Structure formats: C-alpha cells, structure tokens
Amino acid sequence: MLSKDKLARINELARKAKTSGLSKMEAKEQTKLRSEYLSAFRSSMLNTLSNVKVIDPEGNDVTPEKLKRMQENKRLH
Numbered sequence: 411m412l413s414k415d416k417l418a419r420i421n422e423l424a425r426k427a428k429t430s431g432l433s434k435m436e437a438k439e440q441t442k443l444r445s446e447y448l449s450a451f452r453s454s455m456l457n458t459l460s461n462v463k464v465i466d467p468e469g470n471d472v473t474p475e476k477l478k479r480m481q482e483n484k485r486l487h
Contacts, residue, residue, distance in 0.1 A: 411454060412446060416446065419439075423436055459477060459480070460480060460481055462477065
C-alpha cells in the first residue's frame with residue numbers, strides 16, 4: 411500500500427482543493443498521487459481475490475469461473 415506520508419498528502423490536497431483551490435503544480439501532484447493510490451489498491455484487491463473461494467449456504471463451491479481461471483494461472487507461474 412501507499413506510505414502514510416503519501417496518504418496524508420492526498421488528504422491534505424483534497425482539503426485544500428475544497429477550501430481554497432489548488433495551483434497547477436498541486437493539481438498535477440494530486441493526480442499523480444491518486445494514480446499511485448489506485449494502482450496500489452487494485453494490486454491489493456487482485457491479491458485478495460486470488461485467495462478467495464466462494465461457498466454457498468449448502469457448502470457448494472460457487473466461485474466464478476473467471477476467478478478460478480485467474481487463480482489457476484497464478485499457480486502455474
């Protein structure tokens with residue numbers, strides 16, 4: 411995940427954008443930091459999903475086929 415410093419800066423820029431607005435440099439920095447955050451979030455989510463198995467109340471494996479294929483491909487490497 412992103413460092414605490416970067417998360418704090420994202421929040422600081424968001425607060426400033428709501429109150430007084432951002433300069434062009436700050437807006438670019440905010441865009442870059444948000445992009446880094448989303449990339450880290452997506453990577454973390456994919457990692458989590460690669461370890462998920464969906465079971466219905468009757469105990470049947472109902473994991474979506476797309477997820478099963480992704481998990482199998484990960485095991486092959």
